[in-house]
Amino acid sequence: MALPVPQVRGGLSERQLVARVVAGEPTAQRELYETHVDRVFRLAFRLAGDDELARDFTQLTFIRAFERIGDFRHESSLSTWLHAIGVSIALNGLRKVKTARNREAPIEAASGIGISRREAEPDLKTRLAAAIDSLSEKYRTVFLMHDVEGFTHDEIGTALGIPVGTSKTRLFQSRAKLREALADFRGEWIS
Amino acid sequence: MSDANEMDDLIKAAAAAYNVPRTIPRDEMWAVIEAAQSKRAADQATAPKLYVVPPGVAASDSIPRASSVTHDTSTKSHRVTWWAMAAAATVLIAAGVGIGRWTTTGGNGGRNQPAASVAAATIVPPAIVSPIDSAIDATSDGERSSFPAEA
Secondary structure (H helix, E strand, O other): OOOOOOOOHHHOOHHHHHHHHHOOOHHHHHHHHHHHHHHHHHHHHHHHOOHHHHHHHHHHHHHHHHHHHHHOOOOOOHHHHHHHHHHHHHHHHHHHHOOOOOOOOOHHHHOOOOOOHHHHHHHHHHHHHHHHHHOOHHHHHHHHHHHHOOOOHHHHHHHHOOOHHHHHHHHHHHHHHHHHHOHHHHHHHOO | OOHHHHHHHHHHHHHOOOOOOOOOOHHHHHHHHHHHHHHHHHHHHHOOOEEEOOOOOOHHHHOOOOOOEEEOOOHHHHHHHHHHHHHHHHHHHHHHHHHHHHHHOOOOOOOOOOOHHHHHHHOOOHHHOOHHHHHHHHHHHOOHHHOOOOO
């Protein structure tokens, strides 16, 4: 599901807004925050799956962004720059806190029960969630950013510091792993 | 469309329901961010500052002015301070080495005095020098008077 990139409110250009933030205008900081917070928080929540962690990651993202906004050179969009900070904070945070979910559970463990079409929907969501959780960090991040949050490969490459080709490869491989994990649903879905 | 593509689309659609936040606590998060900003500003205001005053300007006049160069404890200023300290240390070491060399050469840069190390290197223990070697050395130096007596 591709989501629209937030536009700066009030007709201000991104450069003007950044200049006002650099100048220390509190209203400009709030404006920047309001423009981007939804997307930053949503991605943090997709990655963390936990409200408290998503809040912490989002807050830290904006605190860091305001500290470093003077270094922003408009080489990418402000949104991409913010997400690069956000993804880095979220991934580092997730590594540190070791969330209760066991992402490394083998995909095979979640498969193997034949079900009727009527029951497919709730089980599919559970199975898909388990399959996404079981992806390794690099595949999971690219899959969530591209296929779920609608980031482009350019944006993902910039945010993760990887080439566009690597982003595409990781997406291809993550989709293949998910298809494999959900192979027994094929008959249910494709008819 | 191939089965794989069709399945990818279905997975993508189903994945939209993966880890969806119910609400986005914008105001609560902004309050935390604002508090952090205020704390940072307060920390910076209370941190000691180093004022660099241009030569010939009275410190009392220049310090309050915004035009004077101010080094506070922000990250950038720390970087500048470290560079200055590193440069000062390098100059100090170079000066120490220079003074050391100057004192060992007696202050004339070693122009009128053969280097001690070279002199030491040319002293060869007599036991292992044959008369012929000595003669060759002496010839090359043009010091015939120091020829050893032929055996």
